Amino acid sequence: YSNVNYEKEILAPLKVELIVAHCKSEEEVIRICKDADVLLICYAPITKKVINSLTKCRGMIRYGVGVDNIDVEAATARGILVINVPHYGAENEVSDHALALLLCGVRNILFLHQKVRQGVWDYRVARPIFRIRGSTLGLVGLGNIGKMLARKVGVLDIKVIAYDPYRKREEFEREKVEKVSLEDLLQRSDYVSIHVPLNQGTHHLIGEKELRIMKRTAVLINTARGPVVDNQALHLALRNKWIKSACLDVVENEPLSKDDPLLELDNVIITPHSAFYSEESCATLQKIGAEEASRLLRGHLPVSIVNKEAVANFLSRFPLAKRDNNFESY
Structure with a gap:
């Protein structure tokens, strides 16, 4: 500070x-x-x-x-x-940041910005971009931040499904969120946003197996903790186009080294663990x-x-x- x-x-x-x-x-x-x-x-x-x-x-x-x-x-x-300090109001900031990353990832904002700076004035370089309305967001974790993000994307007419084995069905119903398994969520979601704590049960929760069953057009958003996602598997998935892109506020090893392989890719957006701020x-x-x-x-x-x-x-x-x-x- x-x-x-x-x-x-x-x-x-x-x-x-x-x-x-x-x-x-x-x-x-x-x-x-x-x-x-x-x-x-x-x-x-x-x-x-x-x-x-x-x-x-x-x-x-x-x-x-x-x-x-x-x-x-x-x-x-x-x-x-x-x-x-769980109740300092940062669920507002983190859910805002997750939504901003989602929109940037879906609309290829950063990629198009970089192309314009390179002198390329052509929307076609960012193809394909799909309509947000009617798409599906999968929340891995339905705590305070997940719930707030679910409410915010509601105005965009995005269907929300979630995986959280520790939440009662009544909570899902109250938030108008469909309760699903992790595998179902990964297979159905156009965007997957992670909102779980890091512990033994969530370390590398998203690895090669999980990334392989996601849609090839899917966007992965992580504003939770870096080691929830296996970064080596993620690099493989992004390089081989198993998924469209990843938007990360956290990575497995922070701060991210200048020679990290993720930085070589043009289908990843990374911010420096700033979502809470x-x-x-x-x-x-x-x-x-x-x-x-x-x-x-x-x-x-x-x-x-x-x-x-x-x-x-x-x-x-x-x-x-x-x-x-x-x-x-x-």
């Missing part, structure tokens, strides 16, 4: 030392955070080695929803709470993160605990921790 003014303001009454650092390696995190009471984290690697080096950490707050850069199991074993969403994210840190430092349990099974161990380490009204939900 450009500054940590929100964090300074919220934590100022506690008279704590706020250390700001950009850590990219385990060694950097250990050197700077070893004696910290609370960690506020964005992309730093919080591995088992890091966690076992922490001498008095109460909890670690991840700016955002995903916690895939934190070894949650190791934190739980130490009685360290892992907290995320707006000035408003980042301000809310920083404020909520700092408020959770304040709760921990004041001896309160935070609101959004990822590893609820660590609470008992945490309370044994910090027996004076106050149980807020929402504690019973843990």
Whole structure:
């Protein structure tokens, strides 16, 4: 972030030392955070080695929803709470970004723009482009972001189907979305948009097998987590025209190297993990993160605990921790 003014303001009454650092390696995190009471984290690697080096950490707050850069199991074993910020309003930004990528991919916007810059004024170089109205969008994951995208594409007269084994049928019916299997979704969808967290069950959920059964005219959109898609298989699919194109805000290894094979292709659009971003969403994210840190430092349990099974161990380490009204939900 450009500054940590929100964090300074919220934590100022506690008279704590706020250390700001950009850590990219385990060694950097250990050197700077070893004696910290609370960690506020964005992309730093919080591995088992890091966690076992922490001498008095109460909890670690991840700016955002995903916690895939934190070894949650190791934190739980130490009685360290892992907290995320799932409700900072970024479902607006991410669903907007997914829709923007979808439209760019379907209408070949970036490809045509590049051709114009090269002196080519001819729409035919982008053939074929098909009408959006009456097409089918397949959502892999029907959480808050998936639901919001489904509502937005409704005005474009796009039929929405979704795969999410963790959602009840009533949720699908409420959103007017057809519940389908993953295989059915991949076979029927003109556009496939991914909205699932990264975990053992979703790692490489979309691989060579899945890409091969998609329509040759399909567009794949990923604004979730890069490793949900096997990037080597995706490169193969794009190069061999198994699918039309891919529009990605996330990739398997970030940041993307300059010599990544995906960058050699003209049927892929990549943005730098920016779908969550707006000035408003980042301000809310920083404020909520700092408020959770304040709760921990004041001896309160935070609101959004990822590893609820660590609470008992945490309370044994910090027996004076106050149980807020929402504690019973843990």
